[in-house]
Amino acid sequence: MQAAFYLAGAVAVASTALMVTRLNVVHALLYLVLSLIAVAVAFFALGAPLVGALELIVYAGAIMVLFVFVVMMLNLGDEASEQERRWLAPGIWRLPLALGAVLLGGAVALVLPGDEAGAVQPVAPKEVAVSLFGPYAIGVELASMLLLAGLAGAYHLGWQRRARQPEEEVRDGLDTAGARPAAGRGAVRPGPRRPPRAA
């Protein structure tokens, strides 16, 4: 129990450090997924199974898929696929695989019946639910309002982007028709050295 927690914590710290130092967005995202899974294993080791499962489903599942989707959407084209082929060089898999193997070992050790001497008191999901819908009911309502506001805001921003695109681009002096093929040259580019628009 204790060992699994420390193991998962070490993996989380290591993969987060690797995530911060990656120059490549997709590599950083995959390290972030590994870090979130490590934190989920740490939650299981801490005796919080509900939160651990939610961390896996919501964070490592939904939010990370959203991130990967947006990052993949930002650079399309043949050049991007060539770039991705270069990114997935064989040697790049070793470190994530090693970290993931350590994490898997920790999770397996957690599942196997062992000595329960240093085990923490697990908090059952039922207690969480009773507390959540008892004294914290106002927080649930506030969270629902926040999520609704987030949904409306994201929809508004995404919708406005398409509807008001042409006039804004003209006013900024950026030509969409000429500039769109330039997107394949690499997603991250410093602003001042932006290439002049293709005539």
Added chain:
Amino acid sequence: MLMSLEVMLNAAGLAFVAAGGRWAQADGQVMFLFVLSVAAAEVAVGLALVLRLYKRTLSLDADAASRLRG
């Protein structure tokens, strides 16, 4: 930037859950659920902003969006 924000929110959630586990209280996990919903709302709005920024400036550099227009 958004990924680092996720990491920070996650660290706060981990601290909540660890404190809740230490005293065997459910409050820590409740707070983590709130942190989770905040992170979900934040990432939805943030990614919409990133898409918009990319369409406008054709770059993911936040410094490229330093000009405000009223």
